[in-house]
Amino acid sequence: MLRRTAIRTLLGTLAVVPAVLAPIAVAAPANAAPRPHWVAAWEASSTQASTDAADCPAYTGLTDQTVRNVLTAATGGDRVRIRLTNVFGTTPLHVGRASVALRGTGADTVPGTLRGVTFHGRRSVTVPAGARMLSDPVRLSVPALHQLAVSVYLPDATGPATQHPRGLQDSYLAAGDRTSAGATGYDTSIDCSLFLDAVDVTAAHQVAGTVVTLGDSITDGTASTRNTDSRWPNGLARRLDARHGRTLSVANAGISGNEILEDRIPVRYGPSALHRLDRDVFEVAGVRDVIVLEGINDIGAASATAEQLIAGDEQLIARAHAHGVRIIGATLTPFGGSNGRYGGDYGTAFGERQRQVLNDWIRTSGAFDAVIDFDRATADPSDPSRLLPAYDSGDHLHPGDAGYQAMANAIDLSLLR
Structure with missing residues (x-):
């Protein structure tokens, strides 16, 4: 009761x-080309970590490590942006580097597709506690239903991570900054996504x-x-x-x-x-x-x-x-x-x-x-x-x-x- x-x-x-x-709609010229528009290609609703799982160190967090989050894009596009999350963090989250690429096999990426990601033009960014941070767009041709590898380097101790647990998808951890690397160094697989809650693309009309x-x-x-x-x-x-x-x-x-x-x-x-x-x-x-x-x-x-x-x-x-x-x-x-x-x-x-x-x-x-x-x-x-x-x-x-x-x-x- x-x-x-x-x-x-x-x-x-x-x-x-x-x-x-509702806003007043203004008709576009009949011969105008469709404007690029952002849609969500992937989302992972975030939760707070209370304990570490056997295959996810979310409660302990990361220190001088890179997490390579693997995900499937529901639709394709020619530009990508990612959204970092510290929604359940209690301290600011220092992100040293981030990248996005088409996923190859395992923790590897497809050659020639790895792109560094910036935030207001800067490679590193601090995400305040309780906040999220949207990246600048990067040019990358993403086929629909293809997997992406989004890598985030955390140089300092993060404390408990904002996570999506039980992802049913292998993601990977590596020591140090491996955001620009292939599979080498990613020797631990995890079943959660960390510090990432969305990937958007500019979609076809x-x-x-x-x-x-x-x-x-x-x-x-x-x-x-x-x-x-x-x-x-x-x-x-x-x-x-x-x-x-x-x-x-x-x-x-x-x-x-x-x-x-x-x-x-x-x-x-x-x-x-x-x-x-x-x-x-x-x-x-x-x-x-x-x-x-x-x-x-x-x-x-x-x-x-x-x-x-x-x-x-x-x-x-x-x-x-x-x-x-x-x-x-x-x-x-x-x-x-x-x-x-x-x-x-x-x-x-x-x-x-x-x-x-x-x-x-x-x-x-x-x-x-x-x-x-x-x-x-x-x-x-x-x-x-x-x-x-x-x-x-x-x-x-x-x-x-x-x-x-x-x-x-x-x-x-x-x-x-």
Whole structure:
């Protein structure tokens, strides 16, 4: 009951942002060339480090080391900029050098593609505690769906790092400044991204903007195969890239363990969706749409009711509309059978009732601008409270690779503007 009371208090104190007046559009000449525009090619929603993981030294931080963050660009472009993050740092972050390149194999880069990155014309920069820093653009031809290597050299002790944990993608560490090097020296692989939360590109004119996928571990791809980009947002990016004509890039704002209503403990689960909406959605380059798939951890870990989650979703909807962003609701996937591993109200009779009531509201209320029915796309027809066995990773909460692909395939691309 304490958790539910806390949720009601939080919702009562969150103010709805008033709608803003739309700017007056001025028509461009008919023969004018499309202006280059920035879209997000990749995003990693940041969390605070509370402990070191076996494959991520985020809590200890780095000293005189280079991290080579490996990522997949959802769309291509001919200019690139990166965004460093010290959002959860408690002291200024001194960055000695940074670079970006097309990734080769392992920690290596494609010859001839490595570019030094500057910040207001300077190679080194200090990012204040609690802040982020956008780089100057660099010319680099990035093919859609190609991997990039973004290297950041930290000459001084950083303290606990701003991170994205459990990245399901090998990144690398090296001693000293190896931002201009190939694979030599990168002798440690890690499963997190450090001090980097976005890469943007100037996209082709048919890429109209970015769709952000806001969610928890099911959006973050937990239980998918590492180093294969098998998360459902990756599947969506592949489908959008193959679409002829107007399309969108995809930015994944999933955080494992995340909730809509509460800043969950431990802190690696990230601020609640309500608290991180501005940073992780509205500040994304070119954002036009957001798909929301959240609430299963509110039910399972915090025993939240459908009524509380509906109130939280209404806040998300109002704030998205105030920013001129379309918001698409996704029904929660089945979690029957997950209680033995995860406890709480994961898969309990109470939890299933809340999931069903919330899903019915998402489908029928008309509150969202559109709806994606991930529940029906992944449920076992013989027992809709459970994932279809072919889609179940084995923990009865997270889909496996086939389940995530089924989710990507279930999205009607015409819903995305």
